[in-house]
Amino acid sequence: MQFKPIYFFILICTGFLVYSFSIYMYPPSSMNGFTNDELLNAAEGKMVFQKYNCQSCHQIYNLGGYLGPDLTNCYSQEGRGELYIKAMVQSGTNQMPAFRLSEKEINALLQFFKAIDKTGSSDLRKFHIEPNGMIEPNGK
């Protein structure tokens, strides 16, 4: 059979349609098991995080300021979680200012922390202090 460019054209058009269809089969609402509403709420929480400049002192995935700890997994860390975050934000400490957020802002913020917690974990490396005072990564 002689090669005809029209066959090739039909082939890539079909491929394009199949691929597009397969992408839209799974809407983003099924991302990480969150519903659309939860994702929207998390996006709102991200705006709260930015509005109050939390990133000037805190990191997400190790990016941000270094005065406070990384918050990527603060939602699921042992001894942390929702109540702890809420208390921390509302009351502050000697080093962290207290923020007067509305209930809506706090809830959005919590949803944001819950969502980023599911995306992975930050700083997989753990360190220990040698007897001579040097700080080395574990396993060295």
Ligand code: HEC
């Ligand atoms: C001026 C710097 C600064 C800003 C701005 C700031 N924080 Fe903090 N934050 C800190 C410091 C420092 C700590 C550690 C406090 C301590 O242990 O006494 C902390 C601790 C926390 C903790 C507890 C983390 C843990 O693992 O123990 C959370 C949660 C937190 N901050 C959330 C926020 C949020 C949300 C915002 C924005 C609304 C924010 N912070 C803004 C400095 C800041």
